[in-house]
Amino acid sequence: MGDATFWALVALIIFLAVVVYLKVPGMINKALDDRAEKIRNELEEARKLREEAQALLAEYQKKRKEAEKEASDIVDAAKREAEMITTEAKQKTEEYVVRRTALAEQKIAQAESDAMDEVRGSAVDMALAAATKIIGDKVKGDTATDLFKKSLDEVKTRMN
Numbered sequence: 001m002g003d004a005t006f007w008a009l010v011a012l013i014i015f016l017a018v019v020v021y022l023k024v025p026g027m028i029n030k031a032l033d034d035r036a037e038k039i040r041n042e043l044e045e046a047r048k049l050r051e052e053a054q055a056l057l058a059e060y061q062k063k064r065k066e067a068e069k070e071a072s073d074i075v076d077a078a079k080r081e082a083e084m085i086t087t088e089a090k091q092k093t094e095e096y097v098v099r100r101t102a103l104a105e106q107k108i109a110q111a112e113s114d115a116m117d118e119v120r121g122s123a124v125d126m127a128l129a130a131a132t133k134i135i136g137d138k139v140k141g142d143t144a145t146d147l148f149k150k151s152l153d154e155v156k157t158r159m160n
Contacts, residue, residue, distance in 0.1 A: 124155055 019025070131151060 128152075128155065 128151075132148065
């Protein structure tokens with residue numbers, strides 16, 4: 001058994017000599033260094049991407065806040081405009097009612113005036129007819145004609 005151990009040791013030494021001669025540890029170190037560099041580069045790229053993502057997120061949040069503010073301003077402006085339109089409509093309605101009331105009052109006053117003129121005219125006609133009948137019954141001839149003309153002239157001057 002001692003021989004097998006010796007030959008196993010010799011084989012191990014030869015294997016290690018071949019490994020060193022072929023520079024396997026250097027290749028392993030180089031492969032590990034390359035792998036570490038690749039990982040370092042990937043980490044650096046990931047960090048940059050993360051920073052860019054955070055910058056984009058901040059930019060979008062800023063834009064969202066600006067859009068919300070703009071929407072709020074638009075709503076406020078619309079409310080103010082609606083209030084102005086409502087106020088203006090109320091004012092125009094009130095002015096219209098005032099104008100229509102004044103026009104109606106004017107028409108009523110005109111109708112009253114026309115009615116008064118008609119009543120006066122009827123009263124004058126009735127007074128004339130009554131006076132003509134009374135005078136016609138009591139006064140005859142030229143005196144009646146003179147009285148009638150005088151009364152008629154007096155009524156005409158009072159009506160104008």
